[in-house]
Amino acid sequence: MVEPDNLRYTKIPLNNGTGAIPALGFGTLIPDPIATKNATKCALEAGFRQIDTAERYRTEQEVGEAMQEVFKAGKIKREDVFIATKLWNNHHRPERVAPAFEASLKKLQLDYVDLYLIHTPFAFQPGDEQDPRDANGNVIYDEGVTLLDTWRRLESLVDEGKCKAIGLSNVSLEKVKEIFEAARIKPAVVHVESHPYLPQWELLDYCRNSGIVMQAFAALGHSSEPKLLEDPAIAAIAKRVNKTSAQVLLAWGIQRGTALLTTSKTPSRIKENFDISILPEDAMREISEGIKSRVRFNTVVETGVPGFIPRGK
Numbered sequence: 001m002v003e004p005d006n007l008r009y010t011k012i013p014l015n016n017g018t019g020a021i022p023a024l025g026f027g028t029l030i031p032d033p034i035a036t037k038n039a040t041k042c043a044l045e046a047g048f049r050q051i052d053t054a055e056r057y058r059t060e061q062e063v064g065e066a067m068q069e070v071f072k073a074g075k076i077k078r079e080d081v082f083i084a085t086k087l088w089n090n091h092h093r094p095e096r097v098a099p100a101f102e103a104s105l106k107k108l109q110l111d112y113v114d115l116y117l118i119h120t121p122f123a124f125q126p127g128d129e130q131d132p133r134d135a136n137g138n139v140i141y142d143e144g145v146t147l148l149d150t151w152r153r154l155e156s157l158v159d160e161g162k163c164k165a166i167g168l169s170n171v172s173l174e175k176v177k178e179i180f181e182a183a184r185i186k187p188a189v190v191h192v193e194s195h196p197y198l199p200q201w202e203l204l205d206y207c208r209n210s211g212i213v214m215q216a217f218a219a220l221g222h223s224s225e226p227k228l229l230e231d232p233a234i235a236a237i238a239k240r241v242n243k244t245s246a247q248v249l250l251a252w253g254i255q256r257g258t259a260l261l262t263t264s265k266t267p268s269r270i271k272e273n274f275d276i277s278i279l280p281e282d283a284m285r286e287i288s289e290g291i292k293s294r295v296r297f298n299t300v301v302e303t304g305v306p307g308f309i310p311r312g313k
């Protein structure tokens, strides 16, 4: 039996003085709406206090309904949960930011979010189409707006008290530096794919030194091939410390200083993923230094087109 410890309750302070982000987060990129609602309720009941959604996932409505039901039941308060959502690529023009943000708040049934992220640095043709394509099927980008223009509008959402913190997602180190240096309100969070096959150490170092929280998505490798959960080094550590491979991966991510996101629609896995414990130093080293495979599972960083959302959704 592994004795329970407090790793699951780790919080990382934010650089803007509005508090801290719970390191262990639950993501809601789940294609089925009923499964999304059930999983979100289950995650909150299991103990998760960081919830991630996005306009592009089309799950804000269900996440909002799940949260309201849990809040109304009286056991968890709104202010105890850190809630993030994201601005999609077709709303990068400054005049489109506030309406997109307000629509997200309405679907979530909230009067503020804890974190608002720019989902990708790629601006798509402004309009209501999330995936605008030309006659040849190519994405139509918008050359008329820069990431900094969009960032400035997010800064004013913070001034207006509508979101406590703002951040970037799917960005390179160079882009983070560019925005960090120009920003009046610094990015509090940088949200990128990261796990032992894509540790992003350089980005993590920069974030740490700049007071930014690096938030890792696909912390378990998204169940994609090659399966991170079946990596022999992870499986051997799991056996040694009497935990599952998923629990080892989540503990590693938090102990190295990232906030992270995992997702499951399966209640037993949701509970398992919250039941994490501190890894010994040798296990941390074996993962950080011993695993040499390098795999990026999500190609969204290359084009702005979601890698995990089925086309047509």
Ligand SMILES: NC(=O)c1ccc[n+]([C@@H]2O[C@H](COP(=O)([O-])OP(=O)(O)OC[C@H]3O[C@@H](n4cnc5c(N)ncnc54)[C@H](OP(=O)(O)O)[C@@H]3O)[C@@H](O)[C@H]2O)c1
Pocket: 026, 027, 028, 029, 030, 052, 053, 119, 169, 170, 191, 216, 217, 218, 219, 220, 221, 222, 223, 229, 246, 247, 261, 262, 263, 264, 265, 266, 269, 270, 272, 273, 298, 300, 308
């Ligand atoms: N900003 C972005 O562009 C971006 C992109 C991708 C993701 N995200 C965010 O990050 C979140 C997490 O990403 P992700 O979905 O890739 O997470 P993940 O946790 O790496 O992968 C989820 C997959 O792992 C399985 N799983 C979960 N727990 C498990 C366990 N204990 N044992 C075995 N399998 C397990 C799930 O299966 P079942 O559901 O069948 O249980 C699901 O297939 C998303 O929901 C989203 O909020 C952001």
